[in-house]
Amino acid sequence: PRTTEWWRHAAIYQVYPRSFADGNGDGTGDLAGVRSRLGYLQRLGVEAIWFSPWYLTPMADAGYDVTDFRRIDPRFGTLAEAEKLIGEAHELGIRIIVDIVPNHVSNEHAWFEAALQSPPGSPERDLFWFREGRGEHGELPPNEWQSIFGGPAWTRLPDGQWYLHLFAPEQPDLNWRSPLVRAEYEDVLRFWFDRGVDGIRVDSAAMCSKDPALPDYDHSVFPHPHPYVDLDENHDIYRGWRAVADSYAEPRALIGEVWLADPVRFAHYLRPDELHTAFNFDFLGCRWDAAALRACIDQTLAAHADVGAPSTWVLSNHDVTRHVTRYGRPDTSTAGGIRQYNPVVDEDLGRHRARAAALLTMALPGAVYIYQGDELGLPEAEGIPADRRDDPIYHRTNGEDPGRDGCRVPLPWSGGQEPYGFSPDTEAGPWLPQPASWAQLSVAAQENDPDSMLNLYRRALALRAAEPALGDGPVTWLDFPPGVLAFTRGDDFACVVNLSATPAELPEHVRVLITSHPLSDGLLPPDGSAWLRTA
Numbered sequence: 001p002r003t004t005e006w007w008r009h010a011a012i013y014q015v016y017p018r019s020f021a022d023g024n025g026d027g028t029g030d031l032a033g034v035r036s037r038l039g040y041l042q043r044l045g046v047e048a049i050w051f052s053p054w055y056l057t058p059m060a061d062a063g064y065d066v067t068d069f070r071r072i073d074p075r076f077g078t079l080a081e082a083e084k085l086i087g088e089a090h091e092l093g094i095r096i097i098v099d100i101v102p103n104h105v106s107n108e109h110a111w112f113e114a115a116l117q118s119p120p121g122s123p124e125r126d127l128f129w130f131r132e133g134r135g136e137h138g139e140l141p142p143n144e145w146q147s148i149f150g151g152p153a154w155t156r157l158p159d160g161q162w163y164l165h166l167f168a169p170e171q172p173d174l175n176w177r178s179p180l181v182r183a184e185y186e187d188v189l190r191f192w193f194d195r196g197v198d199g200i201r202v203d204s205a206a207m208c209s210k211d212p213a214l215p216d217y218d219h220s221v222f223p224h225p226h227p228y229v230d231l232d233e234n235h236d237i238y239r240g241w242r243a244v245a246d247s248y249a250e251p252r253a254l255i256g257e258v259w260l261a262d263p264v265r266f267a268h269y270l271r272p273d274e275l276h277t278a279f280n281f282d283f284l285g286c287r288w289d290a291a292a293l294r295a296c297i298d299q300t301l302a303a304h305a306d307v308g309a310p311s312t313w314v315l316s317n318h319d320v321t322r323h324v325t326r327y328g329r330p331d332t333s334t335a336g337g338i339r340q341y342n343p344v345v346d347e348d349l350g351r352h353r354a355r356a357a358a359l360l361t362m363a364l365p366g367a368v369y370i371y372q373g374d375e376l377g378l379p380e381a382e383g384i385p386a387d388r389r390d391d392p393i394y395h396r397t398n399g400e401d402p403g404r405d406g407c408r409v410p411l412p413w414s415g416g417q418e419p420y421g422f423s424p425d426t427e428a429g430p431w432l433p434q435p436a437s438w439a440q441l442s443v444a445a446q447e448n449d450p451d452s453m454l455n456l457y458r459r460a461l462a463l464r465a466a467e468p469a470l471g472d473g474p475v476t477w478l479d480f481p482p483g484v485l486a487f488t489r490g491d492d493f494a495c496v497v498n499l500s501a502t503p504a505e506l507p508e509h510v511r512v513l514i515t516s517h518p519l520s521d522g523l524l525p526p527d528g529s530a531w532l533r534t535a
């Protein structure tokens, strides 16, 4: 069923502005590029677009280091263009979600520049986490916390104080105990809601509050991999944001990036006075295995039922290895996880499974997310030379972790070689190199192939939008042989996903609505899925 609470059932497309489409030929994606392809997104059948940050940024962490939330980065365009884009998308029936980053700002943000100019103990420094170091001369960091990107989570200033950054040194963490920080972000939300934005994706939502004692944690006692994750104080922040969102006549949604393994603590963020939905990273990281997926789906639905929130299903994003590559690991026991570490990958197997996974995610209850390029069946781009890599994770781990550039390569639209229509023909190449093999994966190459991934997504999204049983609502599991996931939605819709190694029989007297692969003698092939009309 579909209601005005669009976040409960929408098909949401993530645009990573730097790599979607380049309108001015400088090799970097921009809002002009997106505006010229809104028709493509409408034709695909998406109901909302989530933009990764488009704000003024030095690009130390690809835009997640924000200098000013009220300005569009000149690489992407202007505020006027963003407002036009919002209007044009609404004209096409597409909602807009912007990405807000509360945990930190850029080290070039006015607040941090003021803090650097101010003495220890000043109010300017109180907006962040500045501390004296340990050791005889304060030469050791205030605690042993490690940055998620590698290395210590502290950087020392010439005046001897250290400041906290859970991510890159260019991303100083904000002190959310400060009323100034809370007031500013609630005003930023109003700034975008006032401009017609329909939703906010909340970056690193479980990490904003810290125990002011900044203690080292005994990990045998405190289970979180990162000690600073998920303190109850976070919830106060989002109760304030929820009050802002609920003050608008048109429904505005708060969508949390909540990296929490504990489903109950995860669901706490989705209580009726907090965030509306959150990304389901358990499902994203789940290996391609029927029992594992079934357990993950059941756990997700139970946790969400407890707080009355809609679930969400996502397979890829700008932080993880693309799922065509993750699912392409022949050993399914390693076919989950969020980033690959040079395993053997069978790309065709991965794409085969990704087709089945697309129908699975679109049939499950709740909202479904599509990362740009999922609809083309793009794999992780391999072999990006070190001097072209941009991700601080790669650089801070000296390549130990290949980082996230491989899932951020500019999309292939047409043509037989770089820039594959991503940019108008100019001498400026795309900001990351595109693989030679991507010619046959481009939009143009798939446009008229009825069996392409692109047309599978188009057909499935159109069916999903037209099927009253899909979107929000219950799911009932059917008993099938091991390795086969099957469930019904509403009175007469079923989805069957065959993760076993042998063809699977479908129920009697059904009409097949769509399959990820042709049936063979009426049987569903291994790694295949189908939607059925049952009555």
Ligand code: TEU
Pocket: 061, 064, 065, 101, 148, 167, 203, 204, 257, 259, 318, 319, 338
């Ligand atoms: O990601 C938060 C986050 O924790 C991820 O970085 C994740 O832990 C990691 O990438 C996978 O191991 C958000 C954004 O999605 C990410 O792009 C930013 O780099 C990060 O916050 C800092 O803003």
